[in-house]
Amino acid sequence: xxxxxxxxxxxxxxxxxxxxxxxxxxxxxxxxxxxxxxxxxxxxxxxxxxxxxxxxxxxxxxxxxxxxxxxxxxxxxxxxxxxxxxxxxxxxxxxxxxxxxxxxxxxxxxxxxxxxxxxxxxxxxxxxxxxxxxxxxxxxxxxxxxxxxxxxxxxxxxxxxxxxxxxxxxxxxxxxxxxxxxxxxxxxxxxxxxxxxxxxxxxxxxxxxxxxxxxxxxxxxxxxxxxxxxxxxx
Amino acid sequence: xxxxxxxxxxxxxxxxxxxxxxxxxxxxxxxxxxxxxxxxxxxxxxxxxxxxxxxxxxxxxxxxxxxxxxxxxxxxxxxxxxxxxxxxxxxxxxxxxxxxxxxxxxxxxxxxxxxxxxxxxxxxxxxxxxxxxxxxxxxxxxxxxxxxxxxxxxxxxxxxxxxxxxxxxxxxxxxxxxxxxxxxxxxxxxxxxxxxxxxxxxxxxx
Numbered sequence: 001x002x003x004x005x006x007x008x009x010x011x012x013x014x015x016x017x018x019x020x021x022x023x024x025x026x027x028x029x030x031x032x033x034x035x036x037x038x039x040x041x042x043x044x045x046x047x048x049x050x051x052x053x054x055x056x057x058x059x060x061x062x063x064x065x066x067x068x069x070x071x072x073x074x075x076x077x078x079x080x081x082x083x084x085x086x087x088x089x090x091x092x093x094x095x096x097x098x099x100x101x102x103x104x105x106x107x108x109x110x111x112x113x114x115x116x117x118x119x120x121x122x123x124x125x126x127x128x129x130x131x132x133x134x135x136x137x138x139x140x141x142x143x144x145x146x147x148x149x150x151x152x153x154x155x156x157x158x159x160x161x162x163x164x165x166x167x168x169x170x171x172x173x174x175x176x177x178x179x180x181x182x183x184x185x186x187x188x189x190x191x192x193x194x195x196x197x198x199x200x201x202x203x204x205x206x207x208x209x210x211x212x213x214x215x216x217x218x219x220x221x222x223x224x225x226x227x228x229x230x231x232x233x234x
Numbered sequence: 235x236x237x238x239x240x241x242x243x244x245x246x247x248x249x250x251x252x253x254x255x256x257x258x259x260x261x262x263x264x265x266x267x268x269x270x271x272x273x274x275x276x277x278x279x280x281x282x283x284x285x286x287x288x289x290x291x292x293x294x295x296x297x298x299x300x301x302x303x304x305x306x307x308x309x310x311x312x313x314x315x316x317x318x319x320x321x322x323x324x325x326x327x328x329x330x331x332x333x334x335x336x337x338x339x340x341x342x343x344x345x346x347x348x349x350x351x352x353x354x355x356x357x358x359x360x361x362x363x364x365x366x367x368x369x370x371x372x373x374x375x376x377x378x379x380x381x382x383x384x385x386x387x388x389x390x391x392x393x394x395x396x397x398x399x400x401x402x403x404x405x406x407x408x409x410x411x412x413x414x415x416x417x418x419x420x421x422x423x424x425x426x427x428x429x430x431x432x433x434x435x436x437x438x439x440x
Contacts, residue, residue, distance in 0.1 A: 002349075002350060002351065037429065040429060042351060042383075066248065069252050069255075070249070070252070071249075071252070071253060071256070071426065071427060071428070071429045071430075071432055071433070072427060072429060073383050073385065073424070073427045074427075090243060090244070090245075090247075091241070091245070091246070091247040091248050091263075092246065092248060093246055093248045093249040093252060094246060094249075095246055095249075095280070095385055095424065095427060096385070115282060116281060116282045116285045117244060117280075117281055117285070118244075118280055118281055119280055119281050119282055119314065119386075119387075120282070120347075120387050121347050121349065121385050121386050121387045122280065122385070162347055162349070162387070163347075163349065189345065192345075213349065
């Protein structure tokens, strides 16, 4: 199982995020990636926290990622909603693409285009979720709202995504609070699942015991210098 | 020494360029066959096999690569850029390869992909026995040992017993992690994303 990290990127700068609401400035992307690389972090997911259709910061973020010097596998996503966006990623030091809205809206044309350009193995689905009264709601970023899980075709996601990131928005920034019951409520094979949001050592043990693909630790990786090693040995 | 990276409009070209910069090697991205000047080419590979081969043919890099190899010049193929060197690939309903390596590419299995770090080792002796001669002499190491990053759904099955081939892992022993055949090296993993092991590997083979 891989142990990775999630970094939020917006308008050229990194942020730490708490409970899907508060963004705390972190600094330059290169600095954050350099630190993670020193820890031999297995992979880094760079996600742009786009909450709407309007996206004026896309070009600036593409330039930031294009200048990134990294020897660690990078996934990139957030606001990838057109073929033009995919074309702009050519040459960039990224291996995998993260999509959310195209999976929720079943945009097969865009997903197929991305598959042709980057390969099947490169496509990751991001499902930010929250649990409320034992019901699961998925964040539909293009509409900036949560929708009931029942409105989403999970079999479509399983078919088109090589891996699925289940991101617990409610517990983001917390420790050992990832909502584990989500695995029983979403019918996707465990070996394709990456969990993120509220990840702690206990969650990593849980992921290992359940043969998940990966865990993506958010903010805490950069909070204390020894943390990633501690998690990897957890 | 200058290394040229073939750019056919697909792939994480900047990652490979960055890896070479870390080794203080001049890396040039080329988009046309007329730009080929170096004795060492890198063929990166990300994408679907059919579109990748179409782009190689449209840009005439397919014939240029074969010519380069026949002139006894060196080539490193990475991931899909390695698989395409074989005779054919089962991806996208079947795609003809460049036929430079004896073998074929097949799917790892239904709904199976190999997205992980796996241990890898290589001895300089393996290169020497395969008649691959490093020229830049960037490393005096006799062997390298560490973990490398894989991200693929298809793998190369080597059918040539006269070349050096190392399997990916016990579970994927049918598929090659690396093939060395005189002036060709193909790797299934991504050295450009394998942190220190990528640097050590390139340091040894360049």
